[in-house]
Amino acid sequence: MNFYNRDFLKILDFSEEELHYMLATAKKFKQIKKAGQNHKYFPGKNIVIVFEKTSTRTRCSFEVAGYDLGMGVTYLDPTGSQMGHKESIADTAKVLSRIYDGIEYRGFDQKIVETLAENSDVPVWNGLTNECHPTQALGDFMTIEEYFGNLEGLTLAFVGDTRNNVANSLMAMSAKMGVNFIACGPNHLRTDEEVVRKCQEVASKNNCTITVTDDLNALNAKADVVYTDVWLSMGEDKEKWGERIELLKPYQVNTELMNRAKPGAIFLHCLPSFHDLNTSIAKDINDKFGLTEMEVTDEVFQSKQSLVFDQAENRMHTIKTVMFLTLYKEEAK
Secondary structure (H helix, E strand, C coil), X not given: CCCCCCCECCHHHXXXXXXXXXXXXXXXXXXXXXXXXXXXXXXXXXXXXXXXXXXXXXXXXXXXXXXXXXXXXXXXXXXXXXXCCCECHHHHHHHHXXXXXEEEEECCCHHHHHHHHXXXXXXXXXXXXXCCCHHHHHHHHHHHHHHHCXXXXXXXXXXXXXXXXXXXXXXXXXXXXXXEEEEECCHHHCCCHHHHHHHHHHHHHCCCCEEEXXXXXXXXXXXXXXXXXXXXXXXXXXXXXXXXXXXXXHHCECHHHHCCCXXXXXXXXXXXXXXXXCCHHHHHXXXXXXXXXXXXXXXXXXXXXXXXXXXXXXXXXXXXXXXXXXXXXXXXX
């Protein structure tokens, strides 16, 4: 497996064997971390994490993973660089790759992270774009494999806004890993047809299926995993809340919906989640629309079926794996 100096931009860039290897390596790193073993493989190396969109899990995962591997970490917040303002993305990449050994980007259009990669001499890692969230999908599939013991033949149902970056990357990961994928949501928020086509081509080679539907009956006794995300993604117009609520209320993940899935199905969510009124946004939505819960009910979120905090932890182990594999020269031999 040759990962050295490769970029990590989207799931479809990697083979099934490479993705399985990443998951196996992440499990080893998790064991090492739990055992308290030193794994500072890169003393003297430095990475920069560029965030045009804020985050809790992604930032903390990259920072802790970097420190665990012995590296220095520089965080640039949305006002912390001149990229796209006084300096082009290409020029920024050339400057940063002269100073750092790796670059993470979290922000807007996929073309931005691709431009960074094209103009960088060091690995570039996608922490989230409008189109893709590959590190999330890797952590999610680590969580699923830990719980079920295997991946092949399982069915993952993403319920809600099926166009979003998480759904796109989960669809690609499912196709690669031999997992049946159901994208279930309103037709007005349907997954991009070109994304579906590419994933279906991959799925056909791995004995699994990709289904896009607005019918919740597609989950009946099929879904091993029920996954959802917030109804309005970061960066979208807040004026769309009313429209989204009307479209997506029927797709709220509640006990009734979970009962459609297979017995023993698990619930996943990339977080943050609006499952109660303990956030300012949730309180604002409650004032305007009278909702006390949104994409998932608190009953499901707090249930034994919910593995959302396992997911959150596994982000760090899989991100550490991506950085290790793309920075460690021995892996290229």
